[in-house]
Amino acid sequence: xxxxxxxxxxxxxxxxxxxxxxxxxxxxxxxxxxxxxxxxxxxxxxxxxxxxxxxxxxxxxxxxxxxxxxxxxxxxxxxxxxxxxxxxxxxxxxxxxxxxxxxxxxxxxxx
Amino acid sequence: xxxxxxxxxxxxxxxxxxxxxxxxxxxxxxxxxxxxxxxxxxxxxxxxxxxxxxxxxxxxxxxxxxxxxxxxxxxxxxxxxxxxxxxxxxxxxxxxxxxxxxxxxxxxxxxxx
Numbered sequence: 001x002x003x004x005x006x007x008x009x010x011x012x013x014x015x016x017x018x019x020x021x022x023x024x025x026x027x028x029x030x031x032x033x034x035x036x037x038x039x040x041x042x043x044x045x046x047x048x049x050x051x052x053x054x055x056x057x058x059x060x061x062x063x064x065x066x067x068x069x070x071x072x073x074x075x076x077x078x079x080x081x082x083x084x085x086x087x088x089x090x091x092x093x094x095x096x097x098x099x100x101x102x103x104x105x106x107x108x109x110x111x
Numbered sequence: 112x113x114x115x116x117x118x119x120x121x122x123x124x125x126x127x128x129x130x131x132x133x134x135x136x137x138x139x140x141x142x143x144x145x146x147x148x149x150x151x152x153x154x155x156x157x158x159x160x161x162x163x164x165x166x167x168x169x170x171x172x173x174x175x176x177x178x179x180x181x182x183x184x185x186x187x188x189x190x191x192x193x194x195x196x197x198x199x200x201x202x203x204x205x206x207x208x209x210x211x212x213x214x215x216x217x218x219x220x221x222x223x224x
Contacts, residue, residue, distance in 0.1 A: 040218075043215045045214070088153050090153075
């Protein structure tokens with residue numbers, strides 16, 4: 001099945017550094033969601049975006065809905081060890097109720 | 112508010128055996144989803160229910176997978192017979208209504224040997 005492209009696939013960063021990741025598609029989406037998944041757990045919703053250009057923050061996390069409606073970005077500022085996990089984007093196709101998930105960005109934070 | 116509950120958490124079976132997973136969504140959520148997550152990939156939707164009706168099962172391998180949501184609350188997903196490639200985490204999610212945020216359960220990790 002189709003999945004959205006996420007970049008980077010994985011990354012190691014030092015504690016305190018900022019992190020950026022993105023999600024791209026050839027399709028237009030109405031809504032973008034960002035989830036974090038810890039090992040052995042289900043994904044947990046971090047941020048939801050509803051309009052092109054929208055910028056939304058949740059603590060140290062900031063996400064943006066791309067102007068073209070085909071991409072989204074997630075930034076984590078001043079990373080801490082508990083930020084370790086896999087981050088997934090999910091886009092809702094325009095005119096449907098269906099979400100499609102990205103391939104995930106695996107984040108590892110070095111203390 | 113209680114989250115989405117799933118059981119069992121882990122299951123190991125041999126190929127050609129059958130297996131069933133159970134999900135109890137968040138109270139009041141009309142929409143229920145089953146996803147398959149293969150190691151290293153994002154969740155892939157298998158089936159979506161709105162109350163007790165199926166609204167999308169386009170990616171469900173219907174020759175071996177079945178799902179039901181009796182009375183519009185709990186749901187079960189069954190695989191019969193299982194194949195090696197069915198090894199994955201099976202996630203259940205629910206949302207208040209179609210298109211709303213989805214809340215995920217912890218998943219059931221299935222290993223087919």
